[in-house]
Amino acid sequence: MTDAPAASRPTRDRPALKDWSLDELGERCVEAGWPRYRGVQIAGWIYGRGVEDPAGMTDLPAELREGLAQRWALRSLEVAEVQRSRDGTVKARLRGDDGAEIESVLIPEGDRNTLCVSTQVGCPLACSFCATGALGFRRNLRVGEIVDQVCRMRELLPEGQRITNLVFMGMGEPLLNRPALVRAIRTFQEPKAFAFGPRKITVSTAGVVPQIGRLLDEVDVNLAVSLHATTDALRDELVPINRSFPLEVLLGALRESPHFSRRRPVFFEYTLIAGVNDAPEDAMRLVGRLRGIPAKVNLIPMNPHADSAARPPAAKAIDAFAEVLLRRGLRATVRRPRGDDIDAACGQLHNRRHPERAGVAAVGPA
């Protein structure tokens, strides 16, 4: 995979097409002297069929095909590096036109291909166990950069396969970039563009409470909440945004939200860290805390990395924790680490080129 030709990248005079809604694209076509409906045709090629070379857009007049790439940048990201895990997971480092880099992870599982999408370069929330948090924050991604992750990553799938699910669980806090996130989700759900169904997209948040209701009023997606602790004292440490929006504020808002039901539960992520939040009492407290919220818990054994001393519990402790939840009627699953040999698992995205893998081995259990 090489760089996109320079001519296709955004510049001040050549704005990024993927930043626009379909309506705006139609509007820009009119400004260019083309009929409005060309916008839908162009979107059908680029988003629907994955054709980004205007030469391949065979039902467009030659003049339009030539004008297209001259006027507008058709790509917002270029692929800088691709790594393939032995379990089939694919991670790519993707670069914006200012050189900022993010990572996206494609996770094949049975007949599903889930893409883990980033929304920011780095992250300002500084969760204590997360490698992205250790990077600090550089900037928000633009709409086109969020959209283009799907375009770039689906080219890495075997012929004939498609991305079936999107999870906003990559780098960054999606709800701190809500306007761009919402516009990207609209393009993903637009029937004439990507046509993802509402239950095929999940937005994960560390708990930016005021933005949750706004998001769900604007778009119909699944919500995942990164909980990780059942007391404010511990959550203040692990997920520092808890100091602004403590547990009862977060869980109270979810309890009162009209958006959830048994059919459309809140997905809670709970990263299990040995000796920190993995005791049976934590599991009991979790059951109590989630009472009254339609909930499904995803237990994620801590994925170790060089920026944190946190380690996953032993398999026995993980099973025991899950058992407490299940026995009390809380729906719960344990997420197997995917792509951990290429640092693609949850919380391992950090854009580094790996020299410190030796460091991981040095402090790791092996």
Ligand code: SAH
């Ligand atoms: N900022 C959003 C999106 C990140 S989603 C959020 O916090 O929800 C990534 C999930 O993986 C979050 O639940 C995050 O807390 C969790 N995570 C981060 N680092 C991890 C690690 N090293 N091991 C396991 N899970 C981790």
